[in-house]
Amino acid sequence: MIIRIQCSDRVGLVAAVSDILAKNAMNIESMREFVDKEAGKFFLRVTTDKEPASDKLAGQLQEALPEKASIDISRKSRDKKVVILVTKEYHCLSDILTRNHFNTLGAKVQAVIGNHEILQDICDRFNIPFTYISHEGKNKEAFEKELKEKIQSYSFDYIVLAKFMRILSDEFVAAFPYRIINIHHSFLPAFIGASPYRQAFERGVKLIGATAHFVTSLLDEGPIIEQQIIRINHTYSPGDMIVAGKEIETSVLAKALSLVFEDRVFVSNNKTVVFD
């Protein structure tokens, strides 16, 4: 069982939780705890061997913890469900579809939605439903209404923007708080905004990176889940950087998704606590 708790800090929280687990004869396999002193917040992730009924356990925990404690209990074996949004680029999507196909994603892809048609083919090859919803000839509101209806026709835990190149409105984002994950093609906060590789080329940087983050109403500024970089040099044209960037984007998104799908990520104050 994976138990995640986030609440205001006070003395005795670990004792209270571990006492309840012991009384349920649940052996703790791993435990990670963090106290954010500035914010006065307590974060706990526990994995246990036994997996009793979660309702009763949640009730016991709720009683022992501060008011408004956030308690999240999930079975290790339960795969998350995800809907993927894409535009034209194949690299992140193909990686996700491959892992999904071979049951190593830690989640089940329910569907893919694209604002271009080009990635229909790769979805077909993996028997994953693809829906084409063009943004053309519509205002943002109409486009997002269509998107939202389609997304909500599926059961899902997370929406993954696997190189989805449209900026989502605050309204759309607010409908799915901390459930939308994006891959951004730069080492944020460097090169925020458009054409990061052109910017990187002009600036002559020696490293380029990618950032996976939760999407909030702050464009490119939601809580960062994972970042990685690769070394480049003066011989890289902007085009070479894009090619190299795809590798790192794929890798960062895959890592971020595995962290999220294994319930290792908490969000607090526009930052993440990641027990990796």
Place this chain on the structure above:
Amino acid sequence: MIIRIQCSDRVGLVAAVSDILAKNAMNIESMREFVDKEAGKFFLRVTTDKEPASDKLAGQLQEALPEKASIDISRKSRDKKVVILVTKEYHCLSDILTRNHFNTLGAKVQAVIGNHEILQDICDRFNIPFTYISHEGKNKEAFEKELKEKIQSYSFDYIVLAKFMRILSDEFVAAFPYRIINIHHSFLPAFIGASPYRQAFERGVKLIGATAHFVTSLLDEGPIIEQQIIRINHTYSPGDMIVAGKEIETSVLAKALSLVFEDRVFVSNNKTVVFD
């Protein structure tokens, strides 16, 4: 306060420990726990805000834990004490002396002992006592007897082999179990033994590394604390690899020492558990 516990595993250990801490009104700042299922062992590292008398706390913990539990309690502010052994190479020693001088080592260097005289000068510059104990014209037993007497004339927690190029006997090592830390000039277990860079050159590897480990009677095979690598290429001669290797050796030893000095390292079954 930093509390480290290592014992056989059973249900309720975290509850027992955290309960005692709560009763002592000690707030848990961070907690890391690991269960080695194969070995049936439990490892716990807790840091707390309050720092009560450790004897009473140790007694309470001992009572609540399995027999033979190893309990280690230390004040965060207490610097460890170390004795350094060297031969001729300056890079690791200079780095340690610099950190020691500016109070960022997390330990206090008590003395340096060299089997060559050459590093006397740098010790003098930092006002650190240096003793020259040559291995020449003596058998190993006599050499080590001298070493040991000198070492034992100091109060110390750890002995650091900062590029000490003599192989220590089993008897010597056994006198200081898991208290001797060595830096080995390869990514162990690759290139065990002599001339690792010549071996690496002949083999044409693309990465070279270094390994910091506790010294046991198994030459080059004690529990690994930290490893890092750097990228090399075909243009590196064995000499270039040695130069590059010094950088990584310095960095790995510094990292390993900081982990050990912060009580983040447990040893079990010739391996380490590192709560970094």
Place this chain on the structure above:
Amino acid sequence: MIIRIQCSDRVGLVAAVSDILAKNAMNIESMREFVDKEAGKFFLRVTTDKEPASDKLAGQLQEALPEKASIDISRKSRDKKVVILVTKEYHCLSDILTRNHFNTLGAKVQAVIGNHEILQDICDRFNIPFTYISHEGKNKEAFEKELKEKIQSYSFDYIVLAKFMRILSDEFVAAFPYRIINIHHSFLPAFIGASPYRQAFERGVKLIGATAHFVTSLLDEGPIIEQQIIRINHTYSPGDMIVAGKEIETSVLAKALSLVFEDRVFVSNNKTVVFD
């Protein structure tokens, strides 16, 4: 055009080559040169803008260079052709098939041959011919004869062992000198041989790696093309290491293939010179 030259070293080689290029009005876009002084060998890789008839150019170069100079001229646009050998694991193969499908592999996959049937399905999904050649109920000679005949029924530049878990005989390997590329699941030369992750687990290493190399008659000891590592820790079981290892194997093989397919790799004295 990409021109690769490997020959014994002497004064004036670069002058001779660049003079010929200038006379053909070919502008040098990039040039990398290396002299292996121990071996007295000269390596040169030049890319040019113009791409004249390669026969005439090769003749001019041959005349100007030492006897037995190896000269390799290829058009930048020519994709290499490859045949892939696999057993059961999907990760390297899927990555290669995806890149092949989207024309970013720098080569064209001609066919996949497996000694198990399981990867037939993923090949079918990408419309790549798959042949099942079992090793069961045959001696090695008979198995390899079948393999070889099938391989030789295709036009190809390289054979890629994308997690092919049978050891090839010296005779087989000798038939395709420096044309067989393997991915080995360890940071060679550490953990040579079977079960490297079990070995790594027992040894308690903090980094695991993977190595792509040309296959020679020396098992696991051919010229290394690329190596990468990832950080692990005490929480990794051998199974976790295998999962983590797959990521690094995929990445290392992809990098090695891109280096080879771009004609950036020379082999000499069981080592590689890589102009990356």
Place this chain on the structure above:
Amino acid sequence: MIIRIQCSDRVGLVAAVSDILAKNAMNIESMREFVDKEAGKFFLRVTTDKEPASDKLAGQLQEALPEKASIDISRKSRDKKVVILVTKEYHCLSDILTRNHFNTLGAKVQAVIGNHEILQDICDRFNIPFTYISHEGKNKEAFEKELKEKIQSYSFDYIVLAKFMRILSDEFVAAFPYRIINIHHSFLPAFIGASPYRQAFERGVKLIGATAHFVTSLLDEGPIIEQQIIRINHTYSPGDMIVAGKEIETSVLAKALSLVFEDRVFVSNNKTVVFD
């Protein structure tokens, strides 16, 4: 001998240069060439075995190359000379002084100038002249006049800002074009300006970095020589980031200096070409 050439590009440049070297019976040990097609610029770095009189060689090269070609010839054995500017932090300075002391810096430290007195002591320990020039009670012009006079009292190739925390005026910078090297405590261009670690903390990044660059009139925006990063996590306070940052700053500056001192760095269009 190390020969560096930077000029406008045209066909035959490598042929012209290598022809001259061959006529002087100079064997090319390594050659790196790069053409910046956007800018139409040619960069060449050649190392040779023989080291003839450089005046004659420079004349021959000048004649064969485009007008305004920049030609730089230096003996491999000649150590560069440097003056170091510091404020209060010891880590970069100590590293440089240690390497200088043991003759592995590739340069000779002529003097250290500090706008605080605190680093006098460490300079004394290494017998390096230290001058205290306070910025207090003076306007920038007066302060920089003093600095400049002191600096110019030494013979030097480069000025190294080893954590010098005053912003230099355009006039000062213009007096030493591409001869001032700075270490900046962030992965530029992220967190430009003050308190980068506080900014990094607020933003919740997972990596922090450092950047070594030539100083130009564009604050924090001169040509980047080297960048590196290290991984951090949610447990890092701004203070922890500063501690971790010092490690990476030391490492990045050391690497950048070794590249510059080995004549591996060209500057062009506010970017560097680094033949590493």
